[in-house]
Amino acid sequence: xxxxxxxxxxxxxxxxxxxxxxxxxxxxxxxxxxxxxxxxxxxxxxxxxxxxxxxxxxxxxxxxxxxxxxxxxxxxxxxxxxxxxxxxxxxxxxxxxxxxxxxxxxxxxxxxxxxxxxxxxxxxxxxxxxxxxxxxxxxxxxxxxxxxxxxxxxxxxxxxxxxxxxxxxxxxxxxxxxxxxxxxxxxxxxxxxxxxxxxxxxxxxxxxxxxxxxxxxxxxxxxxxxxxxxxxxxxxxxxxxxxxxxxxxxxxxxxxxxxxxxxxxxxxxxxxxxxxxxxxxxxxxxxxxxxxxxxxxxxxxxxxxxxxxxxxxxxxxxxx
Numbered sequence: 001x002x003x004x005x006x007x008x009x010x011x012x013x014x015x016x017x018x019x020x021x022x023x024x025x026x027x028x029x030x031x032x033x034x035x036x037x038x039x040x041x042x043x044x045x046x047x048x049x050x051x052x053x054x055x056x057x058x059x060x061x062x063x064x065x066x067x068x069x070x071x072x073x074x075x076x077x078x079x080x081x082x083x084x085x086x087x088x089x090x091x092x093x094x095x096x097x098x099x100x101x102x103x104x105x106x107x108x109x110x111x112x113x114x115x116x117x118x119x120x121x122x123x124x125x126x127x128x129x130x131x132x133x134x135x136x137x138x139x140x141x142x143x144x145x146x147x148x149x150x151x152x153x154x155x156x157x158x159x160x161x162x163x164x165x166x167x168x169x170x171x172x173x174x175x176x177x178x179x180x181x182x183x184x185x186x187x188x189x190x191x192x193x194x195x196x197x198x199x200x201x202x203x204x205x206x207x208x209x210x211x212x213x214x215x216x217x218x219x220x221x222x223x224x225x226x227x228x229x230x231x232x233x234x235x236x237x238x239x240x241x242x243x244x245x246x247x248x249x250x251x252x253x254x255x256x257x258x259x260x261x262x263x264x265x266x267x268x269x270x271x272x273x274x275x276x277x278x279x280x281x282x283x284x285x286x287x288x289x290x291x292x293x294x295x296x297x298x299x300x301x302x303x304x305x306x307x308x309x310x311x312x313x314x315x316x317x318x319x320x
Contacts, residue, residue, distance in 0.1 A: 001026060002026055002028070002081045002082060003030070003079065003081050004027045004028070005030045005074070005084070006018060006031050006032070006084045006086060007087035007113060008033055008085075008086035008088065009031030009033055009084075010033040010044035010045065010047050010060070011047070011086065012185070012191050013128070013185055013224065013227060013228070014084075014086045015047035015048055015189060016188075016224050016225075016227075017084065017086075017231055017232070018031060018048060018051065018058070021232070022051060024232075025057075027057065028058075029057060030058075030074070030080070031059070031060050033060070033062065033087070034063060034064045034087075035062060038089070038090070038094075038193075039191055039192055047189055064109075066105065066108055066112055068112050068116075071112050071113060071116035072116050072119065074116070075117065075120035076119075076120060079121075080122050081122070082122070082124040082126070082235055083113065083117050083122055083124070083125045084126040084235065085110065085113050085128060087109065088105060088128065090155070090191070092280045093278060095154040095158070096154065096279060099154035102154050103154070103158055106158035106161070106162055107158050107162060107165070110127070110161075110162045110165055111165055114165055114166065117169075118172075118173045118175065121174070122175060123176060124175070124176050124177075124178075124235065125169070125170075125175055125177045125178070126177075126180060126231065126234055126235060127166045127177065127178070127179045127180065128182060129163050129179045129180060129182070130156070130159045131181055131182065131183040131184065131248065131285040131287065132153060132156035132159060133151060133156055133159050133163065134148065134282075135148070135150035135151040135152045135153075135282060136150040136283075140252075140284065141220075141288040142181075142285065142287055143246075144181070144245065144246060144291055148160050148163075152282065155280075162179075163179045170241045170242035171241075175241070176238075176241055177241070177242050178243050179243070179244045180231060180234055180244075181245065181246045182247050183219070183221075183247065183248030184219045184248075184285065185224055185227045186224065186311060187223050187225065187307065187310065190311070195258075196221075196258070196262070196308070196311060199259065199270070200262060200311070200315050203262065203266055203270050206268075208272065208273035209259070209270055209271065211255065211259075211272050211273065212275045213275075213276070213277040213281075214274075215254070215255045215259070215272075216254055216255065216256065217254070218252035218254050218255070218286070220250065220252055220285045220287050221249060221258070222247060222248050222287075222300065223249070223300070223301075226301060227247055229300075230245070230292060230298045234296055237295065237296055245291060245298070246288060246289050247292060248286070248287025248289055248300070249289075249300045249303070249304070250286070250287050250288065251303070251304070252284055252285065258304070261304065261305060262308060265308050265312035
């Protein structure tokens with residue numbers, strides 16, 4: 001049985017990955033999470049509570065990836081076969097206000113996890129990167145070989161640094177390292193601060209939703225099931241010692257259209273609070289997923305129209 005560590009495993013993407021791996025039955029899953037108060041920690045505890053109660057192949061460790069002693073002890077004790085490193089300070093806007101905190105967690109913390117993995121001879125390491133690394137990229141859609149020379153937020157810069165650290169460790173160690181650039185994941189359990197969840201909450205409360213700019217920015221919204229499928233495929237793939245893959249839907253959706261889909265799914269009309277564009281926001285994200293399709297068999301199945309309906313059904317179930 002594969003022994004897998006998921007850092008940040010009680011969060012949105014992590015908890016869905018845990019559910020998938022436990023259901024497949026081939027992994028003993030250890031989750032490391034510090035349950036930060038970036039949003040209500042009770043939400044994250046609920047995400048993994050079912051496994052705590054009934055599954056002997058699941059372990060939860062509360063701690064911080066920047067705690068070198070804890071990391072070394074965990075890896076020495078468990079000898080993980082695979083690490084999926086999802087733990088990070090997330091979000092573009094908060095990184096503008098707290099860049100040093102982002103650097104500490106996302107760069108220093110990533111080195112701490114990589115070093116513990118190296119010391120314990122872990123053979124496979126998956127790093128959660130972000131479409132933000134492309135920044136003001138002039139090539140559309142974004143391809144993994146595009147130069148990362150236009151990041152416009154501290155968050156993006158920390159993810160580029162994390163990818164660089166992963167490349168170094170894959171070169172120095174006998175470790176297969178894969179960086180996955182996630183494109184705007186959404187779905188059940190999405191963080192409450194993210195646009196789709198935040199908009200749904202405000203709309204159903206009859207409150208205005210903040211829209212920065214004129215609503216024509218575009219994002220490659222990617223449903224959580226497709227993100228998880230791509231991550232599992234990366235965990236099980238063979239290939240180059242170091243590699244990078246885009247995980248998106250390969251479709252750029254305008255914000256105005258997204259809002260209209262939410263209106264239809266929730267049965268309410270959005271009241272728009274128009275605001276100036278935000279620093280750090282890019283005008284478009286759009287993934288070229290050809291490489292992931294060829295080498296991982298990645299084939300996203302959930303278009304935005306279907307995904308928003310699924311999200312709305314989950315959202316409504318939370319208020320019953």
